[in-house]
Amino acid sequence: MNSFYDDASKSITSAAKWRGVGDASSSGTWMFRDGTFTLVRYDVDASYDGEINPETVLDFHTGP
Numbered sequence: 001m002n003s004f005y006d007d008a009s010k011s012i013t014s015a016a017k018w019r020g021v022g023d024a025s026s027s028g029t030w031m032f033r034d035g036t037f038t039l040v041r042y043d044v045d046a047s048y049d050g051e052i053n054p055e056t057v058l059d060f061h062t063g064p
Helices: none
Strands: 004-006 011-017 025-033 036-045 055-059
Touching: none
Parallel strands: none
Antiparallel strands: 004 011, 011 025, 025 036, 036 055
16 A cells, blocks of 8 residues: 555555554565565554554664
8 A cells, every 4th residue: 555666776665544643554665685575674553542653563674
């Protein structure tokens, strides 16, 4: 949902609002590696608290 392809970085990003006010959402980034797209980052805001405060649940995009 709401995805975008960046040819320069060979990546796809997507974002989804879980409800209209935008306080619950998810977003992900996939990069083209070894001949396939691989999920490298995923953020989720499942709080439904009126604030926009996503938490990263997966991050292979940055090194340790």
